[in-house]
Amino acid sequence: MASAAGSSRSEVLVDQAMQHYHLPGIAVGVIEDGKVVQRITRGELVTGEGAPVDADTVFKIASNTKAMTAAVLARLVQAGKLRWDDPVTRYLPQFRMHDPWVTRNLQVRDLLIHNSGLGLGAGDLMLWPEPNHFDRNDIIAGLAHLKPTGSFRADYAYDNLLYVVAGEVAAAAGGRPYAELVRQEIFEPLGMRRCQVGAWSPAEAGNIARPHYRNDGHDIAAAADPARVEDFPSMAAGGIRCSLDDMLRWMQVLLDPAQAPGWLDETQRRALWTAHMPMPISQRQREWDNSHFSAYGYGWRLSDMDGQWKVAHTGTLSGMYSSLALLPDRRTGVVMLINGEAEDARTALTQALLKQYTAPSNAPDVLYYAGQMEQAARQRQAAGHVRPALADRKAAQPAEVADALGVWRDPWFGEVRLCATGGGVAFASVKSPTLQGPVMRSGTQWFVAFQDLGEDADAWLEFSGDAAHPVMRMRAIDPEIDFSYDYQDLEFHRVGACP
Structure with a gap:
């Protein structure tokens, strides 16, 4: 269990991230041995307007949605409504990949593990930037025209489109639209009362964090949500919004089956966190975490950190960042939701918070990791990995x-x-x-x-x-x-x- 000093250190780390990266708002939660030990909130829903971020503030969780999509499918597998090794065409006869053999052999499980042979982010321009006029049928039809850059099941390359397909497979197998299934299979049984999926009313929900962008050293708030947020095609890949308390509840159930008896059996829990697709280990992972393996499960990234098992994911959308990281053997984890441009802030803060548990005798702070990334950025610049200056525009x-x-x-x-x-x-x-x-x-x-x-x-x-x-x-x-x-x-x- 954390001492009072450990708890105060987490707040110090959050404050370091807020100050160093000039974040508009943040919500951080910490679980130890299955119990919520900290909720730390800072900043505002909209910078300069005064309304504070709190544990009920709704943020975009972006690609942390993927774990929820995988959990919906796991619930359907548990109920006998589909199998992980079913061909996708059993549920979506119109589904086509560029290669007919891949079309016939791509299974439900393959939709979740980034092994399709498509290139990194292939077809994402049908999803982002938002809003646009593509629908899910366009996405499914478009897949047939995206040429692979590698062999099926040979290599890892992160994609979003196949999670859209996964949501449609769930809808076909479950007999309800994806958004209804998420509410039925996750939000309602687990008591995640503030989460939003599908179409919803911002006025009724209230307490919503606004995305922010950095411009000339200032945080600029994005436009407010419309009177009604409509369902949109990328929902199953990155469209859910939740509060800090919702995410802490989600983490508790994942870390401790006794929190929701019968919700997901041991077989399906194991399936979600099995290393289905090897991932490359970056030099930074080796240096910072002494990592020896990295892989993708169903909606989760799996690795080792200082000899401890780590299950995690991040979420990135314009102006909003999230991170959820679990140490399952300790029933411990951290989550953060940020309403600003915060890639480096998210990385530095997640690292510093987790190191309190994986390497407590030598746990660097946020400023240490910030310095490391800033030095790497300078090296990339020196090597020419920057946007070239365009002369005579x-x-x-x-x-x-x-x-x-x-x-x-x-x-x-x-x-x-x-x-x-x-x-x-x-x-x-x-x-x-x-x-x-x-x-x-x-x-x-x-x-x-x-x-x-x-x-x-x-x-x-x-x-x-x-x-x-x-x-x-x-x-x-x-x-x-x-x-x-x-x-x-x-x-x-x-x-x-x-x-």
Whole structure:
């Protein structure tokens, strides 16, 4: 059990993260031996407005949703409504991958473990940025056009689309929409009363953290939710929102079956936390945690940390970050929910909190890990792994790109328009309206400056083919762009003139 000094150290660590990374708000929970020992909240729902974050504040948990999707499927397996090794086509006859053999042989379990052969984040432009006009049928149809970058079941490459498919498999097997199943199989039996899934009313829920973005050293709040949040296609991959108390309840049940007798039997609990797909071990894992194995379970990352078994996942959406990490053999874990741009803050704080249990005699603080990551960032910069400076940026003129103007179509992403407007040229996606902006020139290269996404998302436009069969491709400018901007998977062919 933690001493009073240990408890106060956790608060010190949270305060370090808040101050060093200028976070707008954070909620942190700690469980020891199955019992909640700390709830630490700091900051505001919306920076500058005064309403404080508390243990009931609802945050986006992003990809920590994946473990809940896997748990819904485990409940259905336990009830005899499906099997992990069932082919996906048994429940979704329209499901297709690029390779017919993979289509026939891809099982329900494969949807959860990132082994499909698709590239990292393949097809994510159908999910993000939000809002967009893709639906789940578009996603399932689009999978057939995404070319694999590796062999089926050979390598690990994180994807989101197959979790969308997993949600639809659950709906088909369970006889209810995905959102209803999550409420029925998880939220209601476990008493996770503040969690939101599917369509819901922010006014009725109240106490909602707003995402924030960093701009010129300041936290800028994103627009408020609409009067009604609608269900959206990526819900099963990263769409659930929960409070700190909800997440602590979720952790308690995972760590201690006696918290919810009969909810999930030992066979299915073991299935969730079995190492189904090996993952590479990073140099940082070896140095920081002395890790010897890394693998993906059903919705969970599994590894060892200083000789102790660790089960964890993170969640990342624009302006909101989450982390949940368990040490099952100790029935101990930590969770954090942050409403700001906080990748490094999340990493440093999770490490520092867990080290109190895995290496208590030599547990570095947040500032130590922050320094390590800042040094690594400087080394990447020195090696040129940064967005290049674009010299002589000028707006493209219609006459300069006359041969490229028109309506272009990619088989999974759909149509984009490259058309003259207001004395320049604009790129605009039909189904993803946030992906729009002016076409610019830098030297002899053309790129899109996306107006609402920040320059980190900008992309080169590259043209090939001949006059009869022109081809347009896109490529990220920033080498460290978020992998969900999978421009490399796009191949546009011109299908018509500008309207």
